[in-house]
Amino acid sequence: MARIRMILPVPVPGLALSLFADQIPSTLRRDGTEIEFRGTRSGASLLDSPYELALADSFVLDAGVSAEADGCDVVCSFSMSDSGLSALRSRLSIPVVGAAQSAFALATQLGKRFSIVTMWEPWKVMSTDLVKRYDLSDRVASIRHIDVRPDTQELLSGKEELVFGCLEEQAKRAIEDDGADVIILGSTTMYQSHAYLAQALPVPVVNPGVAAYKTCETLLELGLTHSKRAYPSPERTVDDLFTTIQSVFPN
Template sequence: MTHRVLNIVPVPVPPEALDAFAAQIPPAVVHPGFENVFVSARAGGTTLDSAYETTLADAFVLDAGCRAEEQGYAAVCVNSMSDSALAALRSRLSIPVVAPSQTSMLLAALLGKKFSVVTMWPQWHELYHKAAREHGLTARLASVRDIGVPPDTAELLAGKEDFVFAALEREARTAIDEDGADVILLGSTTMHQSHAHLERVLEVPVINPGVVAYKMCELLVQTGLSHSKRAYPAPARVQDDLLAAVAVAR
């Protein structure tokens, strides 16, 4: 039996960009019997640079995943450190729903005493502080540092590797040496191409959040565990077609 995992990118992206997101989970990482399907939100935000955009992303990630259980998926993985619609999808679905920020921060707290997030630009800082607050990890978050480069959801880091890798290494080194971090967490699944370099040059664990979130999906499916419906009660009225009239982003 094949267990399909629905991975949802929370912003509309072209098919070739979706392939780049899917590449963060190489075949060697996928346990036999599992299959990944990547989709993106039909509409909504573009860079998740504000509360306005993250609210749009919540709505359209919910739209993309609300029927996953009836479509035969074994789990849903939100492929963004925004953790878009995580609580809403857990309310709607009984199958496991996992997202990178929650999962990777909890893993970072397991691996070390203090962790830092190294990310692309300052507009994303609140995503991590919000997640840390919600999960009781503010005291474990040593710092959030960025390289001041706007993200590119179509090309990811392609063509910018030399500059971006060096800048991320510099900020990660500062987080370790000055902020006291003993674990480094990449601030976006769009940054996955930098993971191998940072893992090689830094002496502390470096967490690749998209991979960690996906592997948590596998663990939950294999162990028969899922989120508590007491914590995430199902809605009395299901309105899955509410956003159907919204046009597909082009």
């Protein structure tokens, strides 16, 4: 039995966690794999600013730091922010995967240039910074948004008629005007639009949540993990630093 811990960068109630889990159906899961979704105990809410991203980095680290000791085989920062990714790779020896990095890597294998279509301006800014961090600016045709404030608990439920058409419009503009030959959904909260867009668009559409999960599977099957030369372990740890902070959504 392999265990994968998927960490959302914000506090998430149980019902919303089940919505996130729905994007990885049993037909895509490797036999004998247990997937555990969890939000952070506190911290960020919408990832709308550098302040929020700093909170997300800290609390994702908190949510993942015990994963190896708890018997998990892989940890995933299940967000297009890749919150806490480098810190967890430094702290842990088991593989640590980022949804954005997984989606970018897959897109570069499917086409020459990709576009990210996301929900609103702050997430466009976040994606722009992340693309620069991964030195992929020359592979990005554009980063577009639909100017709709996201909901990290209801996701796209109830907004399909409004959101799906807007995403399709921006994706088609990315293809026709910007030269994209792959589209990446700009958030794991947007997965409900994937089937619609995959049918409506003439290019591949990457769902970052599924890309991240499949990356976790691949690393497990190949017996690979991150390089400790790139992500050296700390000499001193304070893993219980956040344990006195009350959880927003206690189990």
